[in-house]
Amino acid sequence: MVLSACGSSTPSSTASSTSQQSSSSSSPEQSSSSSSSQSPSESSGSSSSGSSSSSSSAAAPTATPDTIDSIIGSAQVADAASILPGSTMEKIKQRGQLIVGEALDAPLLSQQDPTTGKVEGFDADLAKALAVYILGKPNVKIVNPSTETREALLSNGTVDVVFNTYTITTDRAKQVDFAGPYFTSGLAVAVKSSNDTIKGIADLAGKTVIVGANTPAVTEVPKRQPTAKIVSFGTDPECVQALIQGRGDAYVQDITLLASDAAANNQMKVVGQPFTSEPYGIGLKHGDTQFKEFVNNWLKSIESDGLWANIWKATLGTVVQSEPPTPPAIGSVPGS
Numbered sequence: 408m409v410l411s412a413c414g415s416s417t418p419s420s421t422a423s424s425t426s427q428q429s430s431s432s433s434s435p436e437q438s439s440s441s442s443s444s445q446s447p448s449e450s451s452g453s454s455s456s457g458s459s460s461s462s463s464s465a466a467a468p469t470a471t472p473d474t475i476d477s478i479i480g481s482a483q484v485a486d487a488a489s490i491l492p493g494s495t496m497e498k499i500k501q502r503g504q505l506i507v508g509e510a511l512d513a514p515l516l517s518q519q520d521p522t523t524g525k526v527e528g529f530d531a532d533l534a535k536a537l538a539v540y541i542l543g544k545p546n547v548k549i550v551n552p553s554t555e556t557r558e559a560l561l562s563n564g565t566v567d568v569v570f571n572t573y574t575i576t577t578d579r580a581k582q583v584d585f586a587g588p589y590f591t592s593g594l595a596v597a598v599k600s601s602n603d604t605i606k607g608i609a610d611l612a613g614k615t616v617i618v619g620a621n622t623p624a625v626t627e628v629p630k631r632q633p634t635a636k637i638v639s640f641g642t643d644p645e646c647v648q649a650l651i652q653g654r655g656d657a658y659v660q661d662i663t664l665l666a667s668d669a670a671a672n673n674q675m676k677v678v679g680q681p682f683t684s685e686p687y688g689i690g691l692k693h694g695d696t697q698f699k700e701f702v703n704n705w706l707k708s709i710e711s712d713g714l715w716a717n718i719w720k721a722t723l724g725t726v727v728q729s730e731p732p733t734p735p736a737i738g739s740v741p742g743s
Contacts (some may be wrong), residue, residue: 412717470719474719482539483708485701495698496541499567505538506554507567508560508690515723516572529722530570533589536714537568540705558582561692568702569690572663581743584695585688586702588735588743589715593681594624595662597669599650600676605657607679611635617646617655624659627683643668650675661685663723670726680732686740703737710734 490496501506509531511519516578517531526549535545550566557573560566561583572592575585598605605611611632618624628635640646640654643664650658651674658665658675665677689706691699709715716731724731737743 411418445728448497463486475527475718478717478721479532479535479539479545480716482536482714483705483712484543485540485705489704490541490703491697494566494701495695496701497690503542504546504548505534505541505568506550506566507534507550508557508571509534509564510571511549511551513572513663514670515726516663517570529590529719530572532718532722533709533715534568534570536709536718537702537705540708557690561690564692567691571690573688573690575686575688575742577742581693583693584691584699585743586691586699586732587678587688587706587737588686588740589689589706590687591681591732591735592661592663592687593683593684594627594659595665595677595681596679597650597658597660597665597675597677598656599653600674601675602656608632608659608682609679611657611659614656615650615654617658619643619646619660622660623683628659631682647672647675666726667722677726686735686743688743706734706737 408720409419471631485496490500509526510517511526513528513530516528517526518528519526531547531549534547534549538545538547550560552560552566552569552571557569558579559570560568571584573579574592575588579585596611608628608631611628613634613636614615614632615636615638616624616628616632618628618637618639620641625637625639628637638649640649643660646660647668649655651672652689660668662677662681669675669677689702691702705714709718715734720729
């Protein structure tokens with residue numbers, strides 16, 4: 408896998424079926440549509456599958472950065488029988504909107520366009536696809552959480568789900584439920600765009616490796632390449648600058664951050680697969696087993712019909728010169 412720079416850090420949507428608006432206030436967003444929000448962005452539109460109550464499984468199209476709306480429009484709609492009476496799914500359907508805890512400033516994952524107000528990226532577009540599955544259309548309202556407030560927003564019902572690079576851990580699973588994992592992140596290797604010799608962690612023996620101070624790379628790189636020379640810098644921008652200036656042969660950091668860096672800087676690229684594992688899950692209210700099963704079944708369906716891969720191609724894949732990775736198995740990590 409090679410990640411290199413593209414024209415922009417987020418894909419552009421050309422279809423007109425989805426519109427987004429943003430606003431902000433000091434109070435967190437409540438479940439009802441009339442409530443105020445922290446930093447919400449609203450998405451509404453109609454999908455090609457409409458609001459049919461029967462399952463629609465049209466093949467997802469080949470993804471390119473300018474077809475994300477058509478990809479979401481092809482998303483499957485759940486059978487009416489799976490929207491159980493009194494369930495979270497029914498409440499969302501009656502409300503007509505999926506409320507999502509989601510970032511607004513994470514390139515390639517969930518980033519708000521300051522001009523259009525649209526929020527796009529792998530996490531953001533998966534959330535829209537889940538909305539289509541429940542509602543028949545990608546109606547999403549976003550609450551922008553901090554890492555400290557995600558659990559509270561789920562437990563008090565402010566949001567229905569959290570798509571927010573939410574790593575599954577056993578400690579977190581005591582407070583929230585996790586569907587998934589749906590994506591595995593981890594440490595990866597970046598090099599200058601002109602470097603064709605380093606393909607991944609296996610090629611770092613004897614090399615000078617740039618790492619961020621107090622990041623997992625400080626200890627993980629020496630475990631795998633004891634002869635590598637480690638040079639640390641305080642921030643990600645400093646590490647990127649050091650790589651571009653040739654002060655190291657490679658830069659090791661979380662792949663999602665490196666992907667963002669590569670999208671913004673055509674002098675670097677990311678090579679190879681992650682060599683550590685950070686499984687991302689969809690945060691749900693603790694104890695809501697019906698909704699967890701429903702969301703897990705949705706994940707299985709989009710992984711099998713190609714929608715997951717096409718959303719990946721249209722977002723993270725805009726800077727990845729390879730086929731999409733294999734999604735992690737549902738329930739495969741402790742806490743999921």
